[in-house]
Amino acid sequence: MTNFRNNNLAQAWLVLVIATVFGTALAGIQIKLNPVIEANKIRETMEKIPSLILDPSQAADIKSHDLVIQSRVIEIEKNGISKFYPVYDVHLKDGSLAGHVTKAKGQGYADKIELLIGLDAGGNAITGLFILDQKETPGLGNRILEKPWRDQFVDQPSGTTLVVVKSKTGPNNEIDGMIDGISGATISSRSVTSIVNTTIADIRPRLLPIIKKENIIRQENE
Amino acid sequence: MPDSNKKLDTIKDFKSSDVKENTAIHVAPSPHIRDTKANTQKMMIDVLIALTPVVLVSVYLFRAYAVKQLLICLVSCLIAEYVFVRMRGRSMTLKDCSAGVTGIILALSLPGSAPWFVGVIASVVAMGIGKIIFGGLGMNIFNPAMVGRAFVMIAFAGLMSAGSYENITGLVDAVSGATPLSAMKFNNTSVEFSHLFFGNTNGSIGETSSAACIIGGLFLVFKKTASWQIPVSIVLTVLAIAGITDVAKAGSGLFIVHHLFSGALMFGAFFIATDPVTSPLTSKGKWIFGFGTGMLIMIIRLFSGYPEGVMFAVLMMNAVTPLINRWTNPQPMGEA
Amino acid sequence: MADQPTAFERFVQGILPENPVYRQLLGLCPTLAVTNGMKPALTMACSVAFVLLCANIVISLIRDLLKPHLRIVVFTLTIATFVTIADRFLAAYLFQMSKTLGPYIPLIIVNCLIICRCEVCASKQSVFTAAADAIGQAIGFGLALSSIAAVREILGTGMFFGMRVLPEVWPDWVIMVLPPGAFLTLGLLLGLVNWVGIIKSRRSS
Numbered sequence: 001m002t003n004f005r006n007n008n009l010a011q012a013w014l015v016l017v018i019a020t021v022f023g024t025a026l027a028g029i030q031i032k033l034n035p036v037i038e039a040n041k042i043r044e045t046m047e048k049i050p051s052l053i054l055d056p057s058q059a060a061d062i063k064s065h066d067l068v069i070q071s072r073v074i075e076i077e078k079n080g081i082s083k084f085y086p087v088y089d090v091h092l093k094d095g096s097l098a099g100h101v102t103k104a105k106g107q108g109y110a111d112k113i114e115l116l117i118g119l120d121a122g123g124n125a126i127t128g129l130f131i132l133d134q135k136e137t138p139g140l141g142n143r144i145l146e147k148p149w150r151d152q153f154v155d156q157p158s159g160t161t162l163v164v165v166k167s168k169t170g171p172n173n174e175i176d177g178m179i180d181g182i183s184g185a186t187i188s189s190r191s192v193t194s195i196v197n198t199t200i201a202d203i204r205p206r207l208l209p210i211i212k213k214e215n216i217i218r219q220e221n222e
Numbered sequence: 223m224p225d226s227n228k229k230l231d232t233i234k235d236f237k238s239s240d241v242k243e244n245t246a247i248h249v250a251p252s253p254h255i256r257d258t259k260a261n262t263q264k265m266m267i268d269v270l271i272a273l274t275p276v277v278l279v280s281v282y283l284f285r286a287y288a289v290k291q292l293l294i295c296l297v298s299c300l301i302a303e304y305v306f307v308r309m310r311g312r313s314m315t316l317k318d319c320s321a322g323v324t325g326i327i328l329a330l331s332l333p334g335s336a337p338w339f340v341g342v343i344a345s346v347v348a349m350g351i352g353k354i355i356f357g358g359l360g361m362n363i364f365n366p367a368m369v370g371r372a373f374v375m376i377a378f379a380g381l382m383s384a385g386s387y388e389n390i391t392g393l394v395d396a397v398s399g400a401t402p403l404s405a406m407k408f409n410n411t412s413v414e415f416s417h418l419f420f421g422n423t424n425g426s427i428g429e430t431s432s433a434a435c436i437i438g439g440l441f442l443v444f445k446k447t448a449s450w451q452i453p454v455s456i457v458l459t460v461l462a463i464a465g466i467t468d469v470a471k472a473g474s475g476l477f478i479v480h481h482l483f484s485g486a487l488m489f490g491a492f493f494i495a496t497d498p499v500t501s502p503l504t505s506k507g508k509w510i511f512g513f514g515t516g517m518l519i520m521i522i523r524l525f526s527g528y529p530e531g532v533m534f535a536v537l538m539m540n541a542v543t544p545l546i547n548r549w550t551n552p553q554p555m556g557e558a
Numbered sequence: 559m560a561d562q563p564t565a566f567e568r569f570v571q572g573i574l575p576e577n578p579v580y581r582q583l584l585g586l587c588p589t590l591a592v593t594n595g596m597k598p599a600l601t602m603a604c605s606v607a608f609v610l611l612c613a614n615i616v617i618s619l620i621r622d623l624l625k626p627h628l629r630i631v632v633f634t635l636t637i638a639t640f641v642t643i644a645d646r647f648l649a650a651y652l653f654q655m656s657k658t659l660g661p662y663i664p665l666i667i668v669n670c671l672i673i674c675r676c677e678v679c680a681s682k683q684s685v686f687t688a689a690a691d692a693i694g695q696a697i698g699f700g701l702a703l704s705s706i707a708a709v710r711e712i713l714g715t716g717m718f719f720g721m722r723v724l725p726e727v728w729p730d731w732v733i734m735v736l737p738p739g740a741f742l743t744l745g746l747l748l749g750l751v752n753w754v755g756i757i758k759s760r761r762s763s
Contacts, residue, residue, distance in 0.1 A: 011625055014620065014632060018620075019635055022639040025643075026639060026642055026643070033646045033650040037646070037653075040649070041653075133657070137379060138714075138715075138735055138736070140380060183380075186527070376732065377731040378729060381729070
């Protein structure tokens with residue numbers, strides 16, 4: 001019995017040695033590179049935050065390192081499923097709250113769409129929208145990436161549910177809550193809009209208490 | 223063994239032109255209905271005659287747009303056929319009119335507003351990738367016109383999708399705005415039955431008038447050039463699914479009318495799905511084919527991002543046609 | 559071992575006469591999946607080249623220790639290790655590219671091209687020959703990927719390496735950068751390569 005076992009082990013010694021050596025090497029590489037990879041992932045989001053919160057004119061004056069960004073996770077329980085939204089609270093250098101940025105995901109036409117949504121302090125209006133990741137049809141659905149289309153979301157009040165319309169012409173242009181669908185890509189336009197709607201509806205109540213608390217703290221300091 | 227070698231040689235030496243002189247057993251790839259050129263040509267001319275009402279209505283409705291689209295597709299299909307057949311070193315097949323039929327069906331399935339290169343590319347793809355690559359007429363798996371249309375539909379989605387139909391607004395009498403199916407799907411608006419039936423709506427230039435398609439289609443069926451089973455089973459399946467959906471939604475019946483008489487359903491059922499090369503051979507197979515096509519049309523129309531699904535439905539059923547043929551092929555005695 | 563090809567022969571064969579994609583039809587998953595642009599295609603080709611070279615060298619070094627019935631395990635372990643290294647390096651230093659390529663970098667593990675070279679060449683021949691073989695095959699693979707990617711990127715976006723080469727009026731053939739375009743391009747180019755081969759052999763005979 002022992003003989004047999006030894007025999008098997010003896011045959012497999014090369015495999016075992018290789019597995020150990022490679023495993024160690026990989027562990028070393030993982031330890032070395034993991035911080036860089038994690039930093040990449042965070043930087044991807046952080047780089048976008050100033051342009052999502054601030055006006056273009058403001059963004060030019062304020063450099064990104066002037067902002068203090070704190071991240072937290074808001075957990076929402078809906079129909080027994082808990083959803084997590086990473087939220088970044090952005091403060092100006094003087095300590096005042098500039099706004100919030102949240103990351104949201106949802107089903108698009110082809111695959112998941114990942115968005116960054118910028119909200120003003122208290123979450124009363126949308127200040128910016130950025131598409132982090134999408135695999136929509138090139139030339140149609142991926143026009144959600146275009147800035148003019150995304151800019152329709154800016155300054156929309158977050159209390160109303162946004163609706164995609166075929167074409168808002170003339171006076172309709174001024175009406176809040178209307179998003180012009182991309183011709184031929186109704187599904188992609190609707191997906192983005194509905195992700196924005198759900199996300200804001202989910203996290204808005206949770207943004208406020210924190211702000212109140214902070215106001216209180218600041219008042220106390222004064 | 224030597225015996226079978228000899229047999230092989232005779233098959234190799236056999237040419238279809240020998241048929242008239244030689245009344246020996248004819249061996250050719252399926253379908254066997256069209257085993258001589260004269261026969262193919264006759265069938266194709268029947269199809270051309272059947273297409274006349276559709277062409278006339280499209281020219282009446284879309285004027286210059288239709289004429290432009292028809293000319294572009296016809297000319298480029300003929301040129302593409304000529305070039306590709308020359309490349310393969312085969313004898314000319316332009317006379318059998320199949321390239322012309324493909325060109326006209328392709329043109330009729332395009333939106334009038336599509337720019338010239340859409341028709342040209344669709345024709346080249348239809349002839350090259352749809353037909354010649356498989357070995358020419360009779361060997362192709364997919365309906366060539368639909369292969370060409372599918373290619374440009376995906377390649378130039380912006381020029382071919384629902385939105386492109388609206389570019390034509392104000393330039394054509396009587397027709398403007400979204401196609402009835404996409405208007406119904408995305409805006410919940412509907413069009414009168416008479417407009418759908420006679421074609422005063424927007425759409426691909428050949429699909430708008432159900433009346434013209436039915437007249438041409440009935441001609442084909444009575445001439446026995448197209449089988450009656452396929453259009454009947456497609457229309458019945460669509461009617462059934464649209465009916466169930468309408469009842470479930472407690473609709474007023476307009477839903478059913480839209481799904482039957484708008485979009486490419488009538489055009490597709492009579493002229494595209496009945497292509498004898500790419501549809502099953504047996505009667506039972508044709509029923510299965512029609513049922514599958516109808517199902518897929520409704521699935522795409524109701525559950526996908528596209529308002530219309532005839533093209534993709536026909537292409538998908540083309541792909542399973544060999545399988546249907548195998549299932550429904552009657553077993554010769556003693557070989558079961 | 560007299561009948562084994564020399565290092566030079568191995569090198570030359572990999573590039574065209576035994577091109578991994580056009581002749582052996584190996585490694586078709588990345589060929590179809592990441593050739594919608596020159597940049598991802600070349601990144602993929604470089605990653606495969608790295609893995610192929612390292613795997614071939616390691617396998618060749620330990621070829622005398624291999625037990626026949628355990629060799630596939632050793633091949634897979636080696637390949638998986640180098641693929642993981644390539645994947646981590648891309649994520650750390652070419653983050654955007656690594657996001658674009660997504661799962662296709664880890665999928666190099668199952669690329670038959672590499673295990674085929676380990677089996678055919680590295681487990682039988684010297685380190686030098688194995689390395690030459692890996693470089694030849696990698697160049698062949700890179701040529702195949704970039705030829706497909708060039709056709710797809712130029713027709714599909716009017717650009718080459720992200721720079722515009724066709725005039726602005728060019729209507730982008732979106733289908734070419736989508737999966738159907740990959741199959742069409744691969745099929746047509748394969749046909750073209752075979753056609754050229756037939757003409758060549760006709761001329762020489």
